[in-house]
Amino acid sequence: MNAETPLLEISDLYFAYPHGDYVLRGLNFTLSRGEHVLIIGDTGSGKTTLARVITKVGKLVYQGRLSGSIRVLGREIDKVDLEFLTRVFHVVGQNPYAYFTEPLVYDNLLSYALKCHGHVERAKRAVEKAVEATGTRGLLYRYFYELSGGEARRVLVARALVPDPLALIFDEPLMWLDDQGVNDFLDLLGLLKSLGKSVLVFEHRFLPLVKHVDKIYLLTGGKLREVTDMVYRLLRAQRAIDPKERVVQGKAGGGRVLLELRNVQYAYGSSEPILRGVNLEVREGDSALIYGLNGCGKTTLLKIAAGYLKPKRGVVNKYANVMYIPQNIILFYTEEAVEKEVREICVAKDSRSRCVEEGIYKVRELGIDPEVSPFNLSHGQMVKLAITLASIAGARVLLLDEPFSGLTYSDRLKLLDHLKKSNVSFILTTSTLDAFQEGMWTRAYKLESGVLFELGKPMGTAENKLRIAAQLYEALRSGPSY
Amino acid sequence: MALAIRDFSYLFTYASKLESFSTLSRFLVAASFIASVFVAKLYSSDPLLESARLALVFAFELLVVSYFRGLKPVVSALRIVVFFVAIGTTVLYSSYVLGWATPDPASIVVGAITLVALFFSFSLLFQLISLKEWRSILSSIGAKSYALLMTLVVPQIPVTIFYASEAFTTVKLKYGGKKLYKVIVPLVLLTVYNARSMFESHLLYGVSYEAKLTLFKRKDVLLYVVEAVLILAFTLLGHATCH
Numbered sequence: 001m002n003a004e005t006p007l008l009e010i011s012d013l014y015f016a017y018p019h020g021d022y023v024l025r026g027l028n029f030t031l032s033r034g035e036h037v038l039i040i041g042d043t044g045s046g047k048t049t050l051a052r053v054i055t056k057v058g059k060l061v062y063q064g065r066l067s068g069s070i071r072v073l074g075r076e077i078d079k080v081d082l083e084f085l086t087r088v089f090h091v092v093g094q095n096p097y098a099y100f101t102e103p104l105v106y107d108n109l110l111s112y113a114l115k116c117h118g119h120v121e122r123a124k125r126a127v128e129k130a131v132e133a134t135g136t137r138g139l140l141y142r143y144f145y146e147l148s149g150g151e152a153r154r155v156l157v158a159r160a161l162v163p164d165p166l167a168l169i170f171d172e173p174l175m176w177l178d179d180q181g182v183n184d185f186l187d188l189l190g191l192l193k194s195l196g197k198s199v200l201v202f203e204h205r206f207l208p209l210v211k212h213v214d215k216i217y218l219l220t221g222g223k224l225r226e227v228t229d230m231v232y233r234l235l236r237a238q239r240a241i242d243p244k245e246r247v248v249q250g251k252a253g254g255g256r257v258l259l260e261l262r263n264v265q266y267a268y269g270s271s272e273p274i275l276r277g278v279n280l281e282v283r284e285g286d287s288a289l290i291y292g293l294n295g296c297g298k299t300t301l302l303k304i305a306a307g308y309l310k311p312k313r314g315v316v317n318k319y320a321n322v323m324y325i326p327q328n329i330i331l332f333y334t335e336e337a338v339e340k341e342v343r344e345i346c347v348a349k350d351s352r353s354r355c356v357e358e359g360i361y362k363v364r365e366l367g368i369d370p371e372v373s374p375f376n377l378s379h380g381q382m383v384k385l386a387i388t389l390a391s392i393a394g395a396r397v398l399l400l401d402e403p404f405s406g407l408t409y410s411d412r413l414k415l416l417d418h419l420k421k422s423n424v425s426f427i428l429t430t431s432t433l434d435a436f437q438e439g440m441w442t443r444a445y446k447l448e449s450g451v452l453f454e455l456g457k458p459m460g461t462a463e464n465k466l467r468i469a470a471q472l473y474e475a476l477r478s479g480p481s482y
Numbered sequence: 483m484a485l486a487i488r489d490f491s492y493l494f495t496y497a498s499k500l501e502s503f504s505t506l507s508r509f510l511v512a513a514s515f516i517a518s519v520f521v522a523k524l525y526s527s528d529p530l531l532e533s534a535r536l537a538l539v540f541a542f543e544l545l546v547v548s549y550f551r552g553l554k555p556v557v558s559a560l561r562i563v564v565f566f567v568a569i570g571t572t573v574l575y576s577s578y579v580l581g582w583a584t585p586d587p588a589s590i591v592v593g594a595i596t597l598v599a600l601f602f603s604f605s606l607l608f609q610l611i612s613l614k615e616w617r618s619i620l621s622s623i624g625a626k627s628y629a630l631l632m633t634l635v636v637p638q639i640p641v642t643i644f645y646a647s648e649a650f651t652t653v654k655l656k657y658g659g660k661k662l663y664k665v666i667v668p669l670v671l672l673t674v675y676n677a678r679s680m681f682e683s684h685l686l687y688g689v690s691y692e693a694k695l696t697l698f699k700r701k702d703v704l705l706y707v708v709e710a711v712l713i714l715a716f717t718l719l720g721h722a723t724c725h
Contacts, residue, residue: 052682055686057682057685057686060685061678061682061685082686086686086687091686093679093682093683094679095675095676095679097638097641098676098679098680098682098683099680099683099687101613101633101634101637101684101689102612102613102637103494103495103496103637103640104496107612107613107614111614111689111690112690114690114692115687115688115689115690143495143640144637145640145644303651306651307655308655322655323655323656324651324655325652326648326651326652328645328648328672330668330671330675331645331648331649331665331668331672332652332656332668333667333668334653334656334664334665334667334668335664336667344657344661344664345656345657348656348657348658348660348661349658375671389656390656393656
């Protein structure tokens with residue numbers, strides 16, 4: 001083994017979960033030392049599976065069927081133990097909270113450092129170095145479940161640096177990150193580059209990352225295809241096609257008022273108010289966007305609008321049924337089959353046979369089999385189904401809490417189209433404007449320091465980015481003939 | 483409700499301030515509170531003495547926790563008391579209205595206080611002793627697998643409680659305030675997903691079983707004084723009731 005030996009060489013890799021079809025089909029890939037690689041692909045395309053296979057988890061935990069060759073630093077993966085593997089690769093998974101074994105962040109880092117280095121003083125030095133590099137000192141004495149998704153991920157990167165691995169694998173690192181969190185992550189990539197670490201990023205929200213990696217691959221049909229040049233070519237072409245469009249808001253809904261918040265103030269316990277004098281009105285036909293960074297109070301605002309939290313000051317007037325759809329969409333579902341979801345909604349509405357019949361019809365229109373479990377649907381389908389179920393329940397106003405998290409650009413666009421067709425008024429919150437659909441919103445707001453500002457027209461320099469991103473992604477998927 | 487659920491999660495976490503006391507003294511304090519609840523329950527001659535002793539234990543528990551952890555867990559604990567008393571009152575009035583045999587109000591109060599004091603005492607095992615100390619204690623007595631189990635479960639309790647708070651909001655609005663019990667389905671599923679991720683993480687990165695267990699630190703005297711006062715007050719209460 002010499003310095004030229006690639007960190008990872010995969011050739012003709014096939015992998016299938018027990019009783020399932022092959023997810024990876026003849027995949028080839030090489031990761032060199034110090035190289036930063038981005039792998040994009042649909043939800044369910046096999047990105048997480050590839051990460052599991054590289055770390056042996058696919059075989060050891062999931063008992064999957066595997067063939068082909070995986071070489072780590074020139075050694076066949078079957079011939080190396082987990083300790084060797086974790087000294088080469090460190091994974092920062094999709095669910096950052098699953099990696100904490102102690103409630104306090106510092107204890108978590110120290111405990112892991114002790115396991116890696118075996119000596120208290122050496123462990124403390126390793127933690128100090130990792131904390132310094134990642135700028136996580138301010139988080140050390142907080143409980144991990146109090147951290148935002150972005151903060152938790154930064155702590156995990158610090159933890160990943162403790163054993164000083166050669167490469168880091170990030171599985172959907174931008175999920176749950178707001179615009180500030182994305183910038184922090186990009187800074188982190190810069191830091192890892194300067195430290196000479198290799199990086200493998202699996203992410204479908206690729207626009208912010210494109211300029212920060214050396215190579216881009218598309219995972220489709222179980223194989224990897226390098227698309228670096230194509231992405232740059234398409235980005236240049238899209239800029240030429242789309243003039244600098246300004247975001248023009250649509251015409252505000254002129255119908256009757258369905259929901260109004262007047263001078264709402266809210267604080268958790270005795271802490272500083274998270275909302276101050278918020279005024280918001282939703283009329284028939286309205287589609288309102290609320291943009292704000294993580295922790296700014298978007299979810300609190302939606303829960304107050306839904307009537308679940310009572311404002312400390314001000315009033316909330318509801319003139320129609322309101323439904324809240326959480327960011328963690330799994331929490332919306334309670335039944336083992338979609339059909340039963342429809343039935344239960346209809347029972348709660350006190351309207352049975354016709355409601356169920358129409359509901360099932362609407363579900364089929366979405367391309368969803370009513371017999372399947374809602375928990376087996378893709379993330380995008382789950383969000384769309386929740387919107388449909390809410391309309392079956394008679395909701396006239398939907399409160400969607402960050403529905404874009406975990407969706408590809410194409411799925412985001414489809415979701416907005418579905419909302420448009422659903423004929424309901426809605427408020428949608430987002431913490432990122434990296435892909436923003438113009439012309440969709442009758443009202444757009446920014447929530448900052450507890451104050452809700454209505455954004456004027458035009459809205460900054462935001463372009464019609466979501467459509468561009470979705471077109472770009474579809475072009476990549478359709479192949480190199482573009 | 484959602485806020486109460488969130489605050490409840492603080493009953494399963496410890497503070498680094500605890501490290502100025504020895505492991506042994508903290509363990510003894512938690513164990514003595516649990517023992518006191520059982521003694522109050524089993525060796526009190528009448529319900530009045532029993533409730534007085536239980537209230538005394540609970541008051542001391544709150545005192546110790548507020549010293550170590552601040553007011554947040556204390557507020558959570560008081561909310562639990564209100565919750566259980568509310569359940570008892572509901573049962574009492576429902577029985578009265580429906581013409582059923584009405585439970586004795588005193589027994590409802592005693593039952594509620596017993597439940598709260600016992601629950602809070604057991605939670606002290608996690609509030610006063612850190613997980614790394616538990617891992618070290620359990621692995622040194624040959625119960626390494628239980629230590630691992632505890633490591634995988636306890637840190638996830640607050641996360642699951644946060645999920646529960648979110649699920650309550652959603653299901654309440656979805657079914658118009660009915661069928662709140664249905665939150666159990668998504669919660670179980672999320673817990674399974676979490677367990678799987680944690681298993682993967684543990685397989686790759688493991689946990690450390692090393693922790694410095696201490697038998698005495700100067701500040702321990704404070705804890706032992708509190709324990710002595712509790713025992714004294716406990717005994718005096720017994721004498722006062724006898725006479």
